[in-house]
Amino acid sequence: MPDVFADLVGQDEAVATLRRAAAAAAAVLRHAAGDRTSASGGNADAGTPATDPGAGMTHAWIFTGPPGSGRSVAARAFAAALQCVYGTGCGECPGCHTTMTGTHADVRLVVPEGLSIGVGEMRALVLRAASTPSGGRWQVVIIEDADRLTEAAGNALLKAIEEPPPRTVFLLCAPSTHPDDISVTIRSRCRVVPLRQPPPAAVAEVLARRDGVAPDVAQWAAAAAQGHVGRARRLARDPEARKRRDAVLAVPRRLTGVGAAFDAASALIEAAEAEAEASVAESDAAERAALETALGAGGTGRGAAGAIRGAAGQLKELEKRQKSRATRAQRDALDRALVDLAGFYRDALTMALRAPVAPVHTDTAEVAAAGAQKWDAEGALRRLEAVLACRAAIEANVKPRIAVEAMMLALWKG
Ligand SMILES: [Zn+2]
Numbered sequence: 001m002p003d004v005f006a007d008l009v010g011q012d013e014a015v016a017t018l019r020r021a022a023a024a025a026a027a028v029l030r031h032a033a034g035d036r037t038s039a040s041g042g043n044a045d046a047g048t049p050a051t052d053p054g055a056g057m058t059h060a061w062i063f064t065g066p067p068g069s070g071r072s073v074a075a076r077a078f079a080a081a082l083q084c085v086y087g088t089g090c091g092e093c094p095g096c097h098t099t100m101t102g103t104h105a106d107v108r109l110v111v112p113e114g115l116s117i118g119v120g121e122m123r124a125l126v127l128r129a130a131s132t133p134s135g136g137r138w139q140v141v142i143i144e145d146a147d148r149l150t151e152a153a154g155n156a157l158l159k160a161i162e163e164p165p166p167r168t169v170f171l172l173c174a175p176s177t178h179p180d181d182i183s184v185t186i187r188s189r190c191r192v193v194p195l196r197q198p199p200p201a202a203v204a205e206v207l208a209r210r211d212g213v214a215p216d217v218a219q220w221a222a223a224a225a226q227g228h229v230g231r232a233r234r235l236a237r238d239p240e241a242r243k244r245r246d247a248v249l250a251v252p253r254r255l256t257g258v259g260a261a262f263d264a265a266s267a268l269i270e271a272a273e274a275e276a277e278a279s280v281a282e283s284d285a286a287e288r289a290a291l292e293t294a295l296g297a298g299g300t301g302r303g304a305a306g307a308i309r310g311a312a313g314q315l316k317e318l319e320k321r322q323k324s325r326a327t328r329a330q331r332d333a334l335d336r337a338l339v340d341l342a343g344f345y346r347d348a349l350t351m352a353l354r355a356p357v358a359p360v361h362t363d364t365a366e367v368a369a370a371g372a373q374k375w376d377a378e379g380a381l382r383r384l385e386a387v388l389a390c391r392a393a394i395e396a397n398v399k400p401r402i403a404v405e406a407m408m409l410a411l412w413k414g
Helices: 012-041 071-085 092-101 117-130 153-161 182-191 200-211 213-222 229-237 239-249 258-294 304-352 362-395 400-411
Strands: 059-063 107-110 139-143 169-175 191-194
Touching: 012 071, 012 191, 059 071, 059 117, 059 182, 071 092, 071 107, 071 139, 071 169, 092 400, 107 117, 117 139, 117 153, 117 200, 153 169, 182 213, 200 213, 200 229, 200 362, 213 229, 229 239, 239 258, 239 304, 239 362, 258 304, 304 400
Parallel strands: 059 169, 059 191, 107 139, 139 169
Antiparallel strands: none
16 A cells, blocks of 8 residues: 555655654654653653654755645645654555545645735634644644745744744745745745656656556656646646647747747637636636525525625625636646747757757657757757746746747747
8 A cells, every 4th residue: 555655756855854754753742642641640750762852853844846846745745644643654544544635634735826825814824723733643734835925924924933833834835945936034944855856757657557547648748748747647638638738839830920920829828818717617606606605695585685785895805816816827827838838949959969868749859850950959949948038027927928929939030
């Protein structure tokens, strides 16, 4: 039976660190329990250990790594190991099981839906995290995308990390420990677990083993996803995702003039919008229906009119949240497309340099080879840089359409 760390693909070093920390955390709990027994037994010295039982365990952690490397998977697995009744992350006990399925009472997961995590959300979270763990082990707070904390939210979190309640553990996930991603003061209070981009072979292995994907499809998807485990799984299993990727990889062939460049930009933006809309439409509608029901919409009782007056504010709040989530989903979709495109020009570059590495996109390798011949290494590099500059511009809040149009023109002109 695989334990909770089994899905951390190609991260042996990080897993070893986390296993040690989980064992140390279990020792802390045993020691505390020993203290209580010895105190009630009247023998105050009995529980004193020769060494600090908490060595290797700490209250605040940051998991860093490129998107898809498994930051949140690692954080959740570690949370499970902390709640595991054996202290190992066995994968089978109630502590492991409820943590992995997201129902453990002492594990809170913050997944920002919008572009940032606000201070209100963070204060409420910090407050609840300070309570005594109901399961008698640890209160664990996992913050995905901690790089999206607002400054005020970061400060609220920092206070909690500086003076942590004795049984509370904060697990943050961020792309890196660069000050743009995580404040220097928070970073200085945390232990960092760096994750690396898993090698395609390791990703393919997990797709085949866990998801039952045929080995050849798994290998193709792992290479095409460039080490992003979730993306590889989607490519292997979702025909729509494959279709979208094909459309993106058709772009280099379609850039035959200025008009075509603008058309390609529009197509890319609209495809990202459509993908984002599809991904949030269902939850948007369900949330609205749930709120309306809760607010008594359609009711005819005496309270109904008053309830609807108060409801306007709540509905507005929900719409604001949904709009923020839609923007985020659009950016994510566009970014995935840009990463695919960058992979194509990277293939052209490595071919022009005759570098002995496998192509990212095996299915467009011939087109990339033709490009390599036409553009030479310099031309391929300029195009790759244009794609990366577009990603950076969108990250820096340049309007996506403007950034993508500039990129397409640069790709066409070379
Ligand atoms: Zn367990």
